Amino acid sequence: VYSHEPPGYVCPFCNLDAAGQLPGNVYRGERASAFISNRWWPNNRGHVLIVPNAHHENLYDLPAEDGYAVFDLTQKLARAMREVYGCDGVSTRQHNEPAGDQHVWHFHQHLFPRYRGDRLYESAPIEGSAPAEELARYAEILRAALAAV
Amino acid sequence: VYSHEPPGYVCPFCNLDAAGQLPGNVYRGERASAFISNRWWPNNRGHVLIVPNAHHENLYDLPAEDGYAVFDLTQKLARAMREVYGCDGVSTRQHNEPAGDQHVWHFHQHLFPRYRGDRLYESAPIEGSAPAEELARYAEILRAALAAV
Numbered sequence: 001v002y003s004h005e006p007p008g009y010v011c012p013f014c015n016l017d018a019a020g021q022l023p024g025n026v027y028r029g030e031r032a033s034a035f036i037s038n039r040w041w042p043n044n045r046g047h048v049l050i051v052p053n054a055h056h057e058n059l060y061d062l063p064a065e066d067g068y069a070v071f072d073l074t075q076k077l078a079r080a081m082r083e084v085y086g087c088d089g090v091s092t093r094q095h096n097e098p099a100g101d102q103h104v105w106h107f108h109q110h111l112f113p114r115y116r117g118d119r120l121y122e123s124a125p126i127e128g129s130a131p132a133e134e135l136a137r138y139a140e141i142l143r144a145a146l147a148a149v
Numbered sequence: 150v151y152s153h154e155p156p157g158y159v160c161p162f163c164n165l166d167a168a169g170q171l172p173g174n175v176y177r178g179e180r181a182s183a184f185i186s187n188r189w190w191p192n193n194r195g196h197v198l199i200v201p202n203a204h205h206e207n208l209y210d211l212p213a214e215d216g217y218a219v220f221d222l223t224q225k226l227a228r229a230m231r232e233v234y235g236c237d238g239v240s241t242r243q244h245n246e247p248a249g250d251q252h253v254w255h256f257h258q259h260l261f262p263r264y265r266g267d268r269l270y271e272s273a274p275i276e277g278s279a280p281a282e283e284l285a286r287y288a289e290i291l292r293a294a295l296a297a298v
Contacts, residue, residue, distance in 0.1 A: 002231060002238075059227050059239070064217075067224065071216040078208050078245070082151060089151075089249025090208070093242040096227070100238025100263035101270075114249035121250075121270040 004098060005057055005105035013051050013106035024135030026077070026142045029053075031069035034077055036138045037110070038129040043118040045130070046085065046138035048111040050074050057105050058096040070109055077111055080145035087113035091120070153247060154206055154254035162200050162255035173284030175226070175291045178202075180218035183226055185287045186259070187278040192267040194279075195234065195287035197260040199223050205256050207245040219258055226260055229294035236262035240269070 016022050016035060024036030026048060034050045041047065050073050052066035062070075078090045094109045095102040112120060165171050165184060173185030175197060183199045190196065199222050201215035211219075227239045243258045244251040261269060 059224055059241070060231065062224065064221060064224075067220040068213075068217045071220055072213060075208055075211065075213075075216065082209065087248070089244070089246030089251070091242060091244045091249040092208075093240060095238070095240045095263075097238030097263070099236070099265045099267070100240040102238065114244075114246070116248045118248070 002060055002097060003057055003105075004102070009105055011055055011106050012104055013049075013108060014055050023132040024139045026139050027073065027146060029069065029073060031066055032073045034073055034142075036130075036135045036142075038135060040126045040130045041112070041120060041123050042126055043115060043123060044112045044120050046134075047113060048077055048081070048142070050077065050109045050111060052107055056107050058102065058107055059094065060096065062107050066107075070107075074109055074111055076146065076149070077142065080142055080149065081111065081113055084141050084145040085113040088116050089114040151209055151246060152206055152254075153251070158254055160204055160255050161253055162198075162257060163204050172281040173288045175288045176222065176295060178218065178222060180215055181222045183222055183291075185279075185284045185291075187284060189275045189279045190261070190269060190272050191275055192264060192272060193261045193269050195283070196262065197226055197230065197291070199226065199258045199260060201256055206254050207251065207256055208243065209245065211256050215256075219256075223258055223260055225295065225298070226291065229291055229298065230260065230262055233290050233294040234262040237265050238263040 026034040032052055034048050037047050037049045050070050056062045081090055091112050091114050092109055175183040181201055183197050186196050186198045199219050205211045230239055240261050240263050241258055
């Protein structure tokens with residue numbers, strides 16, 4: 001129900017390597033994984049996407065166990081991000097269907113570092129993909145923070 | 150850690166009656182509850198807040214069982230909202246700390262009905278509280294949809 005995935009869709013979040021997301025890989029768990037998004041907002045660089053490993057398009061049909069794994073990983077990363085990004089807060093968002101701003105047809109939760117006056121909601125994302133070395137730099141910082149917890 | 154709740158804070162989400170939120174009451178569960186927010190965005194009226202019943206300020210410290218209950222209830226309401234609001238999608242957001250746009254010091258997840266071209270992120274909320282009869286109307290629609298599932 002309410003599916004927008006076209007026939008033959010090659011899912012970028014099931015094929016992180018092909019999609020050039022691997023440099024930003026932060027964590028691979030049994031049910032959920034996290035990586036630095038390669039689509040950046042100007043004042044909130046290095047934000048994280050948390051996804052179920054299994055392919056599910058959106059919130060309506062996500063199995064509970066996957067939803068719980070996404071929650072656990074989001075919380076862990078929220079704590080880690082708050083410690084090591086130098087941000088003043090964090091926020092999440094999760095989009096369903098084109099009218100809900102969804103662009104990739106695999107459930108994903110955004111976790112943003114927040115800074116005073118960052119105007120996240122009024123900003124447009126930066127065009128193009130963030131550079132691989134920048135993805136790798138943020139991923140490395142977060143991985144180290146996770147390991148230290 | 151990272152707490153912004155002032156001493157003697159009277160929590161509006163622990164005192165929904167006093168806060169005038171009760172007309173919008175949608176669901177009271179063992180661990181999590183939902184009600185229509187009385188703060189409305191112009192093109193996304195009747196959005197829902199999902200909260201743990203226990204008082205926890207933010208995502209960093211939310212117990213896992215409460216996080217799971219919030220997920221379960223958010224998903225149920227997302228399906229119900231999609232069925233009965235006539236919207237074209239839904240999205241969630243969750244804010245932590247003042248820099249992250251948090252204004253009430255009790256963890257809450259927003260669930261928004263989304264419509265094509267609604268410009269949710271570029272819109273400012275409507276000043277003042279939504280009228281009690283409007284809160285009650287949306288709550289009634291959602292309660293009926295939940296009961297029908």
